[in-house]
Amino acid sequence: MSDTATARAAEQPSLSIRNLSKAFGGVQAVNDVSFDLAKGELLALIGPNGAGKSTCFNMLNGQIRADSGSVRLAGEELIGRSPADIWRRGVGRTFQITATFPSMTVAENVAMVLMSQRRELFSLFRTAVHRHRDKALALLDLVGMAAQADRPCGVLSYGDLKRVELAVALGNEPRVLLMDEPTAGMAPRERIELMGLAARLVSDLGLSVLFTEHDMDIVFGHAGRIIVLSRGALIAEGTAQEIRSNPLVLKTYLGEGQIYGRAEG
Amino acid sequence: MGVYLVQFLSGLASASALFLAASGLSIIFGVTRVVNFAHGSFYMLGAFFGYTFVREVGGGAIGFWVALLLAALAVGLVGLLVEFVILRRLYKAPELFQLIATFGVILIVQDAALWVWGPEDLLGPRAPGLTGIVRIFGTPMPVYDLVLIGVGPLVLAALWLLFNRTRWGILVRAATEDREMVGALGVNQSLLFTGAFVLGSMLAGLGGAIQLPKGGADLLMDFGILAEMFVVVVVGGMGSIFGAFLAAVLISLLNTFGILIWPSGTLVLMFILMAVILVVRPTGLLGRPESGGHKTEVGVEQALRPAGPHYKIFIGLLLALLLAAPLIVEEFYLVLITDVLVLALFATSLHFLMSTGGLVSFGHAAFYGGGAYAAALLVTYAATPFELALLLAPLGAGLLALVIGWFCVRLSGVYFAMLTLAFAQVAWSVVFQWSDLTNGDDGLLGIWPSAWASGTQVYYLLALAISAGGIFLIRRVVFAPFGYGLRATRDSNLRAAAIGIDIKRQQLAAFVFAGAMAGLAGGLFVFSKGSVFPDEMSIPRSFDALLMVLLGGVDSLSGPFVGAAAFTYLHDELITFEYWRLLLGLTIVALVLLFPQGLAGAAKHHLGRYLKLEAGSAGRAKQADEGRPA
Numbered sequence A: 001m002s003d004t005a006t007a008r009a010a011e012q013p014s015l016s017i018r019n020l021s022k023a024f025g026g027v028q029a030v031n032d033v034s035f036d037l038a039k040g041e042l043l044a045l046i047g048p049n050g051a052g053k054s055t056c057f058n059m060l061n062g063q064i065r066a067d068s069g070s071v072r073l074a075g076e077e078l079i080g081r082s083p084a085d086i087w088r089r090g091v092g093r094t095f096q097i098t099a100t101f102p103s104m105t106v107a108e109n110v111a112m113v114l115m116s117q118r119r120e121l122f123s124l125f126r127t128a129v130h131r132h133r134d135k136a137l138a139l140l141d142l143v144g145m146a147a148q149a150d151r152p153c154g155v156l157s158y159g160d161l162k163r164v165e166l167a168v169a170l171g172n173e174p175r176v177l178l179m180d181e182p183t184a185g186m187a188p189r190e191r192i193e194l195m196g197l198a199a200r201l202v203s204d205l206g207l208s209v210l211f212t213e214h215d216m217d218i219v220f221g222h223a224g225r226i227i228v229l230s231r232g233a234l235i236a237e238g239t240a241q242e243i244r245s246n247p248l249v250l251k252t253y254l255g256e257g258q259i260y261g262r263a264e265g
Numbered sequence B: 001m002g003v004y005l006v007q008f009l010s011g012l013a014s015a016s017a018l019f020l021a022a023s024g025l026s027i028i029f030g031v032t033r034v035v036n037f038a039h040g041s042f043y044m045l046g047a048f049f050g051y052t053f054v055r056e057v058g059g060g061a062i063g064f065w066v067a068l069l070l071a072a073l074a075v076g077l078v079g080l081l082v083e084f085v086i087l088r089r090l091y092k093a094p095e096l097f098q099l100i101a102t103f104g105v106i107l108i109v110q111d112a113a114l115w116v117w118g119p120e121d122l123l124g125p126r127a128p129g130l131t132g133i134v135r136i137f138g139t140p141m142p143v144y145d146l147v148l149i150g151v152g153p154l155v156l157a158a159l160w161l162l163f164n165r166t167r168w169g170i171l172v173r174a175a176t177e178d179r180e181m182v183g184a185l186g187v188n189q190s191l192l193f194t195g196a197f198v199l200g201s202m203l204a205g206l207g208g209a210i211q212l213p214k215g216g217a218d219l220l221m222d223f224g225i226l227a228e229m230f231v232v233v234v235v236g237g238m239g240s241i242f243g244a245f246l247a248a249v250l251i252s253l254l255n256t257f258g259i260l261i262w263p264s265g266t267l268v269l270m271f272i273l274m275a276v277i278l279v280v281r282p283t284g285l286l287g288r289p290e291s292g293g294h295k296t297e298v299g300v301e302q303a304l305r306p307a308g309p310h311y312k313i314f315i316g317l318l319l320a321l322l323l324a325a326p327l328i329v330e331e332f333y334l335v336l337i338t339d340v341l342v343l344a345l346f347a348t349s350l351h352f353l354m355s356t357g358g359l360v361s362f363g364h365a366a367f368y369g370g371g372a373y374a375a376a377l378l379v380t381y382a383a384t385p386f387e388l389a390l391l392l393a394p395l396g397a398g399l400l401a402l403v404i405g406w407f408c409v410r411l412s413g414v415y416f417a418m419l420t421l422a423f424a425q426v427a428w429s430v431v432f433q434w435s436d437l438t439n440g441d442d443g444l445l446g447i448w449p450s451a452w453a454s455g456t457q458v459y460y461l462l463a464l465a466i467s468a469g470g471i472f473l474i475r476r477v478v479f480a481p482f483g484y485g486l487r488a489t490r491d492s493n494l495r496a497a498a499i500g501i502d503i504k505r506q507q508l509a510a511f512v513f514a515g516a517m518a519g520l521a522g523g524l525f526v527f528s529k530g531s532v533f534p535d536e537m538s539i540p541r542s543f544d545a546l547l548m549v550l551l552g553g554v555d556s557l558s559g560p561f562v563g564a565a566a567f568t569y570l571h572d573e574l575i576t577f578e579y580w581r582l583l584l585g586l587t588i589v590a591l592v593l594l595f596p597q598g599l600a601g602a603a604k605h606h607l608g609r610y611l612k613l614e615a616g617s618a619g620r621a622k623q624a625d626e627g628r629p630a
């Protein structure tokens, strides 16, 4: 395992993050964080609540602007670009608190991505009803939501919304996928299924996935490599084995009163 | 030298009244999240009350100031009444209904003031002991203006003390920043809301009263100051009292110097200032970025579904009936139905912005009137043929919407709404003041269609074809990828941006499209009446459109047509009364309180389950399952 990790790190990374920092008022939410996301890697970003994981994600997809640092996608700088621009370059994401279009059906939510990708959103006369439906259904099938394709997103359970978001994020065949707590609100079996899907996407399509997760069984069971954030700073990096036995990580988690396998909030 | 200094001081003096009114608006909005559209009316009432009280008790130097304070108190009482009777019931309703209700209050106040104080402009009483002038480098300057200069900072200081040194004030600030927290503290929230509303009303009243010796009192004050207040709040930065003060000073100085430099262009200067500040600092001078993305909620979350078979039959029957109308009804009614058709297109264009885009515009008449004026100007100055002018009307309105929208889409929610209103007022003023071109208040006359279309019946059919065509086009756009993209920006900014949608561009395009459609309605209007007056661009006309959307319900695509018919009927019934505004205002308030879903919404709520006229308006999940297109 350790060997493949080093082998991958040697390739041109998908995302290369250097000295990323962000402060909110007096709070240093992210402090000088650097790491690489290798091509075709499933990388877990873990850390206690408030460690700065979501803030990192928000800077990676351009939703908030970093105070300093650099994010390169295959060599190209992303800092300063808009979320829409970054998405077009192949970085998709899901949100910790799901963001979907509640007035549209599940299938329409996915079809929106397909329309956006094909730059059809200024088309006035074609109809959007059932547009790209087959492709949308195929994506929904992938995440196990095809049966609910015609329900409005506004009435779905939280776990189902997470899956719709994943289908949406996959819609434009991204190179990099950022998933912020993708399994929150799911039953244990659903979690394993979803992460199994993520692992398949990585191995079959060569997708690079960065995800955050509180369930340590999921993290240790699926992540190829793990990085640990605490109070905005990166404190450890390594395989499951290495992280599990890292004294600093243990201290962080025990110090925060959190034990592996913490229940979802 | 003296001239400029005096002009400068005079600008500072005007700033005081404006600041008082704007800070009141800001406080009310901060605590209750209601944009009080009646705030300009409160300002006007302050002036009228002040006039009366000064005559009754204002003999001496002390009496004068007591009278002004009494005027403020009286307006505070009016505010209390409005809050207690109307707004208190609407805090949980969608913002649109609160706004419409406060617009009803504007109408009521207008007629009440007309009834009590008469139609004449009242010359303000002079302040005893302060009637003299001083000479500054030889230029005369009223002493009262010097006193006014002090009032603004004085009130600013008093407000600062209130909000930083008193328990109540600190609560108000806390409520402004975090409403849930204050609720959790066990504070009596309704008392807090009432208190803030009364304080804000009193500030508006005081503002109106202190400017009496300078500006007097008249019935047109309400809309003028309203637009200026909105500009102050937007330019100063949301929720910042200091920002409001700075902005009030800036705008008043601009006005006073503008008159020296470019007498007819002061409004254009204000427009440019607002534009520059918004481009450089979108959050205003001292505003912080909007936290949590406060959005105007228009109460439409349901999935819009394409027409089901029942609905298609219903629409087909309605169209057949309208087509047959010339055979059935007299010409008088044809004219009336023509009005309904024109207004239905106007209202549908606004409804599109509101329901599909979540963009509530309070200045949509700028484009309706803009289209009418575009056509009328083309006919008057370029002898453009009727057919071409009608075609160019939406183009002109669309261009205007492009300019105005370019600024407005930088803001969202109620700030977007305020800005649209302010721009519409600027557009109205330009038309009103630029009489060389537009004939000002006398309007442009003799704008008739070509001979072939000038018969009542033919024009009716033409209006039917264009209005129905326009409404179908809008419907088509709602269900086109463009409409879906727009709805995506309404549903979730985050998700829309994360799937590559350029939110501002999508919204701007929608704004231009809606503006062009309103302009088409305006073009139809001008040729049906043969004339156009600045009224067609005014704020009341913008509210007419909102009212039609409200009457028809915001949820249904057929709502605007129902709303336009109901509005035309109401208007025709009421206009015969001398105090029709009062009646209209009362009707609006009653409708909002009784049917918060609008007429069509209310009817559908009861009938919808049986008739299933238009899917997507009654149940939520159920409808989406069933309402698949045929």
Ligand SMILES: Nc1ncnc2c1ncn2[C@@H]1O[C@H](COP(=O)(O)OP(=O)(O)O)[C@@H](O)[C@H]1O
Pocket: A024, A027, A028, A029, A047, A048, A049, A050, A051, A052, A053, A054, A055, A056
């Ligand atoms: N928009 C914001 N404004 C102010 N503070 C924020 C904002 N977003 C996050 N924070 C703060 O930054 C820190 C990191 O938060 P976050 O990135 O959400 O952590 P995580 O996702 O690891 O739980 C927290 O202290 C949080 O309160």
Ligand SMILES: [Mg+2]
Pocket: A053, A054, A055, A096, A180
């Ligand atoms: Mg988080």
